[in-house]
Structure formats: C-alpha cells, structure tokens
Amino acid sequence: MTDARAVPAERHEAAAQTTILIEEIRKRYGGREAVAGVSLQVRRGEFFGLLGPNGAGKTTLVEIMEGLREADSGKVTVLGQSPWPRNVELLPRMGVQTQSSAFFVRQTAREHLNTVAALFGVGREAADSALEDVGLTGRRDVMVENLSGGQRQRLAIASALVHGPELIFLDEPTAALDPQARRDLWEVLRGLKRQGRTIVYTTHHLDEAEALCDRVAILVDGRIAALDTPHNLVSSAGVPTRLMIPAGRLSPEEALGIEGVDSAELQGGSLVLETRVSGQVLTAVDKLAGLSDVQTRTATLEDVYLELTGSLAGTGQDGDNDTEQQA
Numbered sequence: 001m002t003d004a005r006a007v008p009a010e011r012h013e014a015a016a017q018t019t020i021l022i023e024e025i026r027k028r029y030g031g032r033e034a035v036a037g038v039s040l041q042v043r044r045g046e047f048f049g050l051l052g053p054n055g056a057g058k059t060t061l062v063e064i065m066e067g068l069r070e071a072d073s074g075k076v077t078v079l080g081q082s083p084w085p086r087n088v089e090l091l092p093r094m095g096v097q098t099q100s101s102a103f104f105v106r107q108t109a110r111e112h113l114n115t116v117a118a119l120f121g122v123g124r125e126a127a128d129s130a131l132e133d134v135g136l137t138g139r140r141d142v143m144v145e146n147l148s149g150g151q152r153q154r155l156a157i158a159s160a161l162v163h164g165p166e167l168i169f170l171d172e173p174t175a176a177l178d179p180q181a182r183r184d185l186w187e188v189l190r191g192l193k194r195q196g197r198t199i200v201y202t203t204h205h206l207d208e209a210e211a212l213c214d215r216v217a218i219l220v221d222g223r224i225a226a227l228d229t230p231h232n233l234v235s236s237a238g239v240p241t242r243l244m245i246p247a248g249r250l251s252p253e254e255a256l257g258i259e260g261v262d263s264a265e266l267q268g269g270s271l272v273l274e275t276r277v278s279g280q281v282l283t284a285v286d287k288l289a290g291l292s293d294v295q296t297r298t299a300t301l302e303d304v305y306l307e308l309t310g311s312l313a314g315t316g317q318d319g320d321n322d323t324e325q326q327a
Ligand SMILES: Nc1ncnc2c1ncn2[C@@H]1O[C@H](COP(=O)(O)OP(=O)(O)OP(=O)(O)O)[C@@H](O)[C@H]1O
Pocket: 029, 032, 034, 052, 053, 054, 055, 056, 057, 058, 059, 060, 061, 323, 324, 325, 326, 327
C-alpha cells in the first residue's frame, strides 16, 4: 500500500536539483513595476546568467533572491528555504559579490580576507584557499589599495567565496576590466563551476554570457523575454547570418538576385549580405565571385539580445517618472 502523503520520488529529485525557485514574483516601486511576474528555476551546479538592459529589473530580482528585498507577491525558495524575512540560516550557504564591494583598503589582500573569514567564523586556511581559487596567492601581501581593478574584482569574488557557499551571486564582476583581465577572470569563474557551485551571474557582456552560462534569462521591462541555453537561443532566433564579400567582386544588385539573400549593402570595404540560408547563398557566391576572402559572421547571443530588447523595451511599463526610493 502506498502512503498518500508521501512526496513522489521524482518531486524529491526535482527539489534536490533546484537551487532557486522563483514563482510569479512581482515588485513595484511607486507606479513602476520593476519585476512584473517572473518565474524561473536555477538548477544545482548551474551557471545561470541574468541579462537585460539598464532598469530591466535584474538587481531587484537578485536582491529578492538574496533576501535583501521583499517581493510584493509571488514565492521565492532558495536552497529549499524562504530568503525573506532575512534568513540567517541561508547566509553561510550564499556568497554575494556586488559592484560596490567594500574593502578594508589599509590591509593586505590576505589580511582583508582573514577579516572576512573571521566575520563568517571560518579559519585562515579558508582565506588562503579562496585567494588561490581566484589566482591571487602571488598578490596576497599587497595592500588592497595597491591592487589593480582586476585584482580587486578577484578579491571581491574571494570575499564572496571564503566561507565555502554553495550558491554565489556575482554582479558584473568583469565590469571595467581590460580584455585580458576579463579572460583571466572567466577561468576563475569556470573553476568555481567545476567545484560544483551554483552561480547566478548578472552581466552586460553578451560574449561572456555565451561563453560561461549554461542558461540565460533575458529580462526586459521586468519580464522574462527569453530563457534557454545560449545555443538554443541563438539557433531558434532566426537571426540572419552575414557574409562579407570584398567590395567590387559582386554588385549589390547582383547579390540581391541570389535566392535567399535578404539584404545587400556596401559597408566599410565589403559587400555585406544577410541571409538565413547561408549554405545556399555561399554556393551561389562561389559561382559568381569565388569565395576567397569571403567572411561569414553567424548570429551570436548579442544579436538575439539586441533583437529582443530592441523590439520589446518600453512596451510593458506605466512610465519612468515615479521612481522615488523605496524599500
Ligand atoms: N529603490 C528603488 N526605488 C525606486 N525605484 C527603483 C529602486 N530600485 C530600482 N528602481 C527602479 O526599478 C527599475 C529596475 O531597476 P533595477 O536596478 O532592478 O534594474 P537593473 O536591471 O538592475 O538595471 P542596471 O542594469 O542599470 O543595474 C528601474 O526603473 C529603477 O529605476
């Protein structure tokens, strides 16, 4: 005989695999609905990206997940618990890096982390291992104020990691970094994922989201405009491929005569064709003008993002003029 009260095994399994569950969350500031009915699930061990234009509601949503802000309605479950009202049981299990991370600037990187470790009640070994995780061991004796911007960003991440949280919130950790420092930090972040941590990642860098995230949600005007793997978003969006042909080899009129070419325009020394059937068009271009020096640019997450944010932004709000500070 089965126990009617028993939770089916698959529901237990689903709960074990879910780190964050957001159900129909809404948050209004005065007349503006910053989060307008968002539901999503972040799976255990997932690198989850939150994308969207300025003012889309990302910070509000993340703060609701972190237990820093109360939703007007809807349900939030983080690691099986409600983060609001401020849930002290959850604090040791979560790490939070914000863009305005505070540092003890008159300390060395190591002293800073030791202080953070002490606040969390963990030992100095944890501080050393967090420094190693972010590749800062060699800079541990440098005063925080003498670290470069990229090294400070790493220290901010180390501060969010020092107590060994299962879930980490990272808010634009690569903002203001040079290209090499960004790439270096990507490796650090991949390392965190390999350790099995769940990461909620807010960024404006679409290439970064594409390179790092298992799935991304694109927020527009407080609503989810798309949620999927970067690969699926790109392949299902139907964004055209661009072919760049050195100018002079083919005229725009000739190109427009090729079946499957949607547009043809001269831009910066190239004839740029847009098509959704690139194989077919390349074959035709080969016959007419040859393929040497022809470049192909396939759609990226940035194309999908721009299409979504461009077509949806501003359609679902009651105005931007009622934004007084509210808790
Ligand atoms: N404390 C607040 N009081 C009033 N309005 C707020 C408050 N916080 C955010 N807002 C408004 O809510 C909307 C969403 O803001 P939010 O900071 O969540 O967006 P965001 O996607 O994080 O933006 P950004 O990319 O610029 O950080 C914006 O219109 C913003 O002006």
